[in-house]
Amino acid sequence: MRFLNLAIHYPKREHTQDLLKAMRELGRVLRTTTGMIEATAWLEQDGKRIIATSIWESSAAFQQALPIIGGAIKDVPFGEWEAQPRELFQLNEMA
Secondary structure (H helix, E strand, O other): OOEEEEEEEEEOHHHHHHHHHHHHHHHHHHOOOOOEEEEEEEEOOOOOOEEEEEEEOOHHHHHHHHHHHHHHHOOOOHHHHEEEEEEEEEEEOOO
8 A cells, every 4th residue: 555745845935945955855865765656846836835745655665764764854954944834744545
């Protein structure tokens, strides 16, 4: 059963590109990780939110990748770049 990790980010306007760059780098790292199917970031047309998704073969694959994810984002200053805390959702595919 596939697994979806979804994050909704609320970037400060002056840091939108910084956050997108960090997400592209995270996506590059994740694409080499076992169990990763797809990693994508979406920018809302008004620029107020960035939706980041990663799809995994399973929840277990995502859990095994957490140290890699943590290492890839350890230096991202979310507190400085975001207007409010990001929302995180972890979902199991039901179909």
